[in-house]
Amino acid sequence: MAALYEGYTLCGVVPAQNQGNSGIRGIEEERDSDHVVVTDSTRCVTLYKVSDQKPLCSWTVKQGQTLTCSAVYNSQTKEYVAVSDNKVIRIWKEEDLLLDKAFKATVSSDVWRVHCVAGAEPVVLFQRGAVRLLDSLLSAPQQPIEEVLAQEEAIRWSTYIVAESQQFVIFITEQKGDSFLYLQRLNPNTLQRYRLEREEPGLSPLSFSASLKEKHIRLLYLYPNGHVYQSVFSVRSPVPTEGADALPLPRSLLLALPVGEGLLEAASALPLDEAHVAVVGVPHPSAGAGKDFLCIWNTNFQTLQAGKEMAGKIYGQVWSFSNKLFIPHGKTLSVIPFECPKSSLASALGKLRQAKTEESKAVASVPSWNTILHGEKALTSKTVETRKTRTNRKSQSAPSLTIDQVLELIKTAPVDEVQQEVERLLSRSEIQDLQPSAGQLAATLVSRSLAEPGFYTASTLAQLVNTQSICHSVCPDLVLLALERKDYFLCQLCLQFFPDIPEAVTCACLKAFISMPDSDAEKVSLEPDSVSFMETLMVGERGQVGSQNGFSPALFDEGSSDPLSGGGTVIVSRAGDEGKTSTPPEQICPVELHKAVLLNEVLLTAYSDTFLLPHLKDLSSQHVVLFLRYLQFLYLKYSQDAFPQRHGLRSPSLSQIMDWVCLMLDAHFTMLVMSPEANGLLLNLHRFVKSQVRLVSELGKIEGSLQELDKMKVKKDVGQYSIEVIELF
Template identity: 80%
Template sequence: MAALYEGYTLCGLVPDQNLSSSGIQGIEEERDSDHVIVTDSTRSVTLYKVSDQKPLGSWTVKQGQALTCSAVFNSQTKEYVAVSDHKVIRIWKEEDILLDKAFKATVSSDVWMVHCVHGAEPVVLFQRGAVRLLDSVLSAPQQPIEEVLAQDEVIRWSTNIVAATQQFVIFTTEQKGDHFLYLQRLNPNSLQRHRLEREEPSLSPLSFSASFRDKHICLLYLYPNGRVYQSVISVRGLGAEEGAQALPLPRSLLLSLPVGEGLLEAASAMVLDEAHVAVVGVPHPSAGAGKDFLCIWNTNFQTLQAGKEMAGKIYGQLWSYSNKVFIPHGKTLSVIPFECPKSSLASALGKLRQAKTEESKVSTSVPSWNNILHGEKAQTTRTVETRKTRTTRKTQSAPSLTIDQVLELIKTAPVAEIQKEVEGLLSRADLLDLQPLVGQLASTLVTRSLADPAFYSPSTLAQLVHTQCLCHSVCPELVLLALERKDYFLCQLCLQFFPDIPEAVTCACLKAFISMPEAEAEKTSLEPDSISFMETIISPERRQVGLQNGFSPTSFEEDCSDATGGHQKTKAEDEKSTTPLQQICPVGLHKAVLLNEVLQTAYSDTFLLPHLKDLSSQHVVLFLQYLQFLYLKYSQDGFPQMHEYRSPNLNQIMDWVCLLLDAHFTVLVMTPEAKDLLLNLHTFVRSQVRLFSELGKIEGSLQELHKMKTKRDVGEYSIEIIELF
């Protein structure tokens, strides 16, 4: 999953008095990924070495003058280029001290922006839409510049992209509420104009971001209502005649971000790679109002994968270079490193995901990946239908409700009607992208359940979780609602399918499961495969004498005698010492199944330990006894490796033992009933150490054997003696 790491301050800011602007006009990469040039909104350009967090040089125009576009670095000539007062192009080198004495040229038309991609020649974009190479402009600064845009059309955003061997200038404009996209290709020159679809009610995009992949230019844009759209344009099609009529620009909805009440004012979305988008200024789904976050969303699976709260006001500005995000907030410009591993279904579901039940394996449709990722129309769509879905479609003769109608129905209708309509909506063939829909349905159901104690629809919520289109970030109150209503089957499903459950929620589940009365637990209906697994290992026929993983009855007795001072055991003590190898599970079957789900949930030690300390000593001892029971069962020679079942592994069991001991060591030492348990756990640790020590010896021996040269002349019969030291 994507991750945001600890950030650091690059420099301080001087925002304007009403805090509407951060005081930064632009940030551009310089000679390499460790150098950037920062242009403020008034008069200065500063070169920073990012890793050292210090300025290497600064240049300022005279009082009364102003920089009107961010400075760029020309890697071909090792020079900086900026524009002051819209018409004065300034060029200087790092060794120049006074900016006023450096080269400058006044052009005949106002400049909107100078763009420069590393290794390419700088390009000048004029405010009326004309594009020129910088050298062409400087050869005749007073040359007439044509007007490409209409009289009342203004540029809102622009960028420069090198696609293969072609260089493109991309910019968007606004005219009377309509928004247009221009793609200007250089060498050979061609211009293409597109009209963006209107977003009701007459909303204008807050930010744009462009990238090039798979011979397509991908435009990403965010609206104040939280909707993030993507438009894909093929580079091969850029041969339209200049001045041609605006073509409609198709779009696809990538994300529908939570905005709370009202609309976004200062927000930005930026492409990080083909599957991840960085978003700033949008409320975090599980945080309260008034808090500003930087988040990374996975667009393939509609999941929030990383988030970091930013202190101070967010200005809706965001830059990204070489796996670092530059974000102004409050009076600080911060640099936050990030990582976006290759997006896949396995990473989206979490590394601990295992085979699901047979029902969850059935897929209702196999859509084209091109249609999902690039918005292209698939030529063929192969449908895989079960008998259940075919029967459902035959019975759907009446027209089904729309999504909005079902959402409104959830707010007032009875449980049976809601269950029927939601099931019908999810079985529709025309819904290929279920992630946004499932999130809306789940949030609406949870909201009504929290507001109305008499309302609860467990089967519908379980069906939504089974779609695997939900995560904790999208519906953060779902697990806590299930705990409140004692719907432990839904809790189990959430622990199985949600890869991003916070450690606090994991501990809340653990506390609820372990404190639940056995009689209540046995009445709970749980996932059949998980029950089958526990029935298998609890079955009396499964008791074995021989053990593995470095643990055996003989070593257990030796270690116990060492730990107790080596005194001679009586017959009663000898019988008592063998009971741990044949003990009965300390918790009931259903409670054990739920505890297994907790063991398999992903966590971070740092965040989990503080919450584990809230457990009582009685619950800690009981949980440790259960972990001891699992360890002994897993160590049996005859223990089957049941990969078809979802079950914890030995490493997870030992990790949780260590976590509980770290969180409650002092309490356990002072608890009399925990003495024998601690001695046994100490024995387990010693056996594991002995095992890995022996494995190390075997590894060394195998390495020596590998180094030995094999004799070539070997007769038909030979005896070879190998000595291992």
């Protein structure tokens, strides 16, 4: 089944005063799927890196000027293109700071949109229906622009599609209640006009979207009565003769969405694949009135696959890039990851059973040691059947319980029986689609564990998490239950496999881990790779003298004589004691091994600093100082040349360590400055942050040098002997 995962905020929006407009004119993909360009409805264009939820660059037109179409990115020239005040085309690059100083050209007619797709030249669609390639338009900006549309005809929507090396501009117009579709081919220029079938009197489509599949363009449009129609036409359709009437465009009803009383005002439907459609602004069938939802519908079986309530007003806008939905609602632009598996009746009902193939792997909770040791030979070898094997065969031949029966069993059966039946269910090779069943099993187990203090199935919950078929949003109480029962192994698995853990839960894990007594930490069994990394880091803490990443634990800023916290430095003996060093306190891990492993999992967890900072303020001063000392220990270990960089093990990166140092300082700045025991620690942190700044600065110089070398043209005619001098600075 399709699924919607936990979303996150990309940026805030400023809705119009009438609250009918989100304040966003458009969102376009930039250089890759992780970069988008957001254009607001007034004056600003902003480039965001989606995974970091951070703006990289922003450009604004002068007061009194207005952006009248969304900016696009030309991947061929690495330039941005936008239109202000309907007629001024602006082109700039990322390094340009001021739009007013970048290139601009005024054209002779009002522009509707500039369209661009990766690998193709941008095209300009004018409000009266004419189309021009951007380069040909800029060669003569004041060239006359013809009028394609009738006087009372206006464009409602447009898009740009490239198919079979052919470029198509598609736009929808409206005239006196009738809707028309124009298909403009470029090179050679041909234009086709279609008439859309009328709906009920007075109803015009709220949204349009188009996609390409197998040389056919699929148009999807949503009406205020909840009807979603599809029209399909070929990219190789015959061109009608000039002066002919518009061709009729047949349609088929895909969905009849429940709209409740009245009509939809702001809604949109967007195809996600062949069988799934994302819909915003349409009421959820089981929710009350006045609530705004994002839903995914399966058009093959008319089923609602996933739904998510959106806080605040939905404006009927939605964009999709690389399995992420971008939705403005209230005063927020949210990014909602989604997944749409291949559509079938079994998956729509949550009972998918795929055929066995050589590549498919059965989910087995208890592997067969006989098969592991002897392979396929074990299947054909004739062995003596003992009483134990006969018992196993008898138990295996017993009828297996269905998912519904196991769910009922969990509610009343004892722990041993529940574990046995769940493991048997998960080990059945015919169950391949674990996502819906695993989520139901985990939620039921957690619900009973919370209600009954004596009931807890640690191994079964860990097995469900290991399937990677559940996430935090499916079972939001699982991590908190594991913390309550002090099941730190399960906490570690959740931090590793859940991509959507909220910042509040991350901070709760941090607080529980750092306050755990060392005696309890020693008894915890954790994932071997993570333990192996910390053992490598902590074994033989000899404090080798060396530098890496721009910092040496033995050498501080030039001219600095401030002692480290605790008064320790790396003391190198004279020649007679060569090879002997003393270990300063900073080179000794301030926390126990297993506690350090769990803290590393927190460092590796995804977060948004905006949402994490308020929760970090709940930590006590003692825990803050201890955590900062551990981060300092990690940084000093990473700074040694002798430190083995074992990337195969689970270990935080240097940038993650530095980010958490900054987070802790931001959250507890006043407390750390006023606390005497933190003075030496702050001096140390200041030194290695300063060393990082110096490192980045030097790397920037190297980058600039390499770029200059790359720009230099190699001389083709070089004699047998030549001397060339290259000046870098």
